[in-house]
Amino acid sequence: MNKRILLLVLLAIFASCNSSKQTTYKRPSTSHKKAVVRKPTTKVTTTKSATASSNSGNSSAASKSETLEAVTRVKVTTEMVNEYIAKFEPIARGNMQQYGIPASIILAQGILESGAGTGPLSSSANNHFGIKCHKDWTGESVRHDDDSEQECFRKYNNPAESYRDHALFLTGRQRYSALFELDKDDYKGWAKGLRSAGYATDPKYPEKLIGLIERYNLQKYDAMVLGVDYEPVPQQSTSVMIADNSSQYQVIAGDTLYSISKRFNITVDQLKSMNNLQDNALSIGQNLRIK
Structure with missing residues (x-):
């Protein structure tokens, strides 16, 4: 009897030990599963937040991309101007044949108004002639500081559209009609007439166009269209770019300190010293002391 009682006690103790071990084993498993479930939830939330922030930034940048800040000076080199001429x-010449506008005037305006293709309007809006929206414009536009703050300027898909619209702009407005009565190669008459008709407010606009035409021999493209011989103009005629005060010179496209120094028989160092220049960079329209 005693043996049976002892055996039952031992069996009960053994069963109790097994039950305790199984309970202890299950707890860490349950705890581990909960940890795995929580981690992905945190990661997904973080990713969505970062994406939303990124999209918000892109949206803000896009809303500002059509607003152009005013640029008063555009630096160009002779090489840049020559590349522009070769391209356009x-x-x-095609527009001269079709619309009667001297090719020299078209190119000079394009160079001056677009900064040889580097200015803000030409870079962001393919507008090479500074044409404003006006009431009849229904296409895209950009804002840019000019005579007033944030004026409306036309935007084109490519430069060729800008060149065509320039021709239509001049041929379609009565105030420019007198220009088409001039000789086809009268670039000086055209330069002065554009200013008189209100194309530009700069009083030196004609001189700047004439200076560009004669410096880069743009008249030869008029001669090509007209089928006549071309006679280059002596470079001394570019002196029209000298400011009213004969002690100053106004920089035009293609000028360098070296070329200016040679023209006025002074050294580059003298030019830099008189104008407090720290390097050789020049800007179109910049006035330099030459005496």
């Missing part, structure tokens, strides 16, 4: 002179 075929279009200019």
